[in-house]
Every structure is written in structure tokens, then in C-alpha cells.
Amino acid sequence: MTASLNGLRVLVTGGSRGIGRAICLSLAAAGARAAFVYHGDREAAAVTLNELQKHDASAFAVDADVSQEASVVAMMSQVIERLGGLDVVVNNAGILHEAGLLETSTESFDAVIGVNLRGTFLVGREAIRQMVAQGCGRVINIASDLGYLGRERNSAYCASKAGIGAMTRSWAREFAPHILVNAVAPGPVDTDMLGADVMSEAQREKESDIPLGRIGRPEEVAAVVRFLAGPEATFITGQTYGVNGGSSMI
Template structure:
């Protein structure tokens, strides 16, 4: 472990697995105090950080629920007092043709991915603004830029996160920075490589670097955005995607 983020407190949503879990472990390894948040218990991530000797606790919350998120930040305000970093990695995926997707399914994806980002950012800002300090980081997706057939809800929600990033970066400046990361294909349970046909895997790696990314590679970028060298970043969406999108 290092002392890069010693004395700093970070909330990571979606921390039970995938990118969220990797981010939490990386920030803990940098000396940060972690609050893990997910709809399910984050036992595996929690235990991994404890084994490192990290300072960690967990909260159960649904990022799409206004009541649940308000309760989460009330608890953080009462127990922590301050909050330095908030990383919203909670998200869901949906694949349906536009002619077949139920409205409820479309709404659910936007509720978790976009409304959830808004609710988490609002709760974070209410703690960070009085302190005149803080960093908010969202997880978007390459599909915010690329689009993909049969993923209309997911693409729309992640494009919305990019817009939210820019709007909040202007609104919360100069004391609070807001950035996002838009990964390409990453080896997580959401991508579900173990259930993919070889044909589909070949499509995913049909990018310049010809491979799937690792959660640790995304975590390293988010760790950078939390670190002392990222103070001049705000309103940006960093795109670690193996060259799938070049902007």
C-alpha cells in the first residue's frame, strides 16, 4: 500500500464486482478510506481490502432510488463528516430491439445509469460544497459515442452521463471537479465473456489493440483522477477503449 490518498475518503458505488470492485481495491491500495456501496453485499471486495490492511466499510443502497440515496448520504454525513471522492460505477445493461423493448425496461436502464448518476452526484455535492473540495467521477461507456444496434437504452443512458459530466463540471467549479471514464470492452461480469460465442468475442476485439480491457486498467485511470496530478481535469471523459473510439 502507498500513502498517495492517505486521509482521504472515497465512496464507490457498484463495488460488489467488476470495475467498481477494481476501483475500490485500487484506491484502498493508495491509502484511501473506502465506503463500498452496492445493492448487494460487497463481502468479497470488503474482505480483499481488509486483507490489504485497508480502512473500509460498506453500505447497501439502490442508486436509482431517491430515498435510498438520501439515506446513504445522510449516513455518510453523520459517520464520516467529509467526502473527498465519489465514483459512481453502478450500472446495468439491456439488449433489446427498439420495436420490442418494453418501456419499463428502457426506463429501468436510464433510472440506474443516468438518474443514479444524478442522484449520487447531488448527494455528493451537498457534502462537498460546504467543504469547497471534492471530486466526482462517473463511469460512462464507449457506446455513448459509438452506438450499437439493440442497445438503445444503454447507449442513451451512457451518452447522458457524458452530458451530465460536462454540465456539473461547470456548475460545481472551481472547488469540485467532475469527470467520467468511458471504457471500451472490459472483462467484467456485465460483459459476460464466459457466455459469449467466439464470433461475438471476435467482434468485441475487432479494435486496434485486439483485446478486451482489464478492470484494473480502468481502476488505474480513476485512481489518477483522484490523485494529486489530476487537479486541472474537469468536464472530461477519458476513453480507455483500445482504439475503438478515437476523439
């Protein structure tokens, strides 16, 4: 049985689609009051919001750029006012830029670090500011198994995700015992980011390297986030949970 998240006030970044969308729906289905951030893709956000409101009529979405301080500060003050506080933040917004090192421009390196690492820093900092004032809270950062595995043609992305792991452990120490900070590190998951519907033969072949024999579903990542947000996860902080079908084991 799913633990109840009744009335929990949650914010999910990158909630319009993919893993973030599954997280929003899973938390709201368990009783949370959910808000999500997206950037740009209004149509996907409207579809997700519509679904979300079937669980929580007061759910809302904010278009904000997590890499920009002013945008994050304005978004956070709106979210806190409308939710009346903040119990859980899920830092999920992320982008991928695939290019060999020698073809990676400084601008695209900065863009990946800007959304993935700086975005997690900015949203996390503003969320934790509120949680400190409240005296409690949970932070869940979405990392990636590539943050410790590394991957050719993806060094900026891998570096951003490794940074999220380090930031998670640092915040967990700094804000214990009242604020619990954990990360979830998915392996390959079937979303637009991965382009799983257009995967090449070579990529498909890589799936057979995964002990569980397939890539993951967004809902399988959301289930771990829901557990970490919930009433049973009271003795866990500074951890990174792999959700990867066994593709990496550490």
C-alpha cells in the same frame, strides 16, 4: 510510482464486483479510506469488503438502490457520518439491458435510465451537496464508449451513458473551480456485465477490431480513476477519458 491517496475519503457505487470492485481496491491500496454501495448481491459484497479491509480496516459497504431517492439520501448520510466527510465519489453502478427497440418495454427502458442516469444524478447531487459545504471534492462518473458510438439492441443503455457525459460536463462548469468533475468511458471490459467468460464466437471476433487486440481488464479502468482522484489531476475537469484499447478514437 502510484500517487498517494492517503486518508482520502471515497465512495464508489457498484463496488461489489467488476470495475467498481477494482476501483475500490485500487483506491484503498493507494491509501484511501473507502466505502462502497452495492445492491442485492450480498455474497459478492462480503468477498470484496474482506479484500478491501486488508488495505483499510475501516472500509465498509452499504446496500442501497441508487435509482431511489430515499435510499440514496439515507446511504449518503450514513457514509458521510462514518467517513467524516467525502472527498471523492465514483458513480459506477450500472445495468445493461440488451433488446431491440421494438422489444424494449417502457419498464426496462425506465430501469436502465433509472440506475445509470438517475442513479448518477441522485448520488452525484447528494455528494456534491457535501462537497460544496466542504469547499472541494472530485466526482468521477463511469460512462461508456457506447454513449457516443451507439449500438444496435442497446439504445437505452447508450442513451443513459451519453446522458452521463453531458451531466459530467454540466456539473464541471457549474461547480468549477472547487469541485472537479470527470468521466471515464470504458470500452469492453472483462466483467460479469459483459459476460466475457461466455462470449460467442461473433463477439470474440469483434475483439480483433480493437487495435490493442483484446478487451480490457477492470484494473485498467481503475488506474485512470485513481489518477483522476489523485493529487496530480488538478487541472482536469469536464473531460471524458476513453479506456478502450483504441476501439474508438475521438
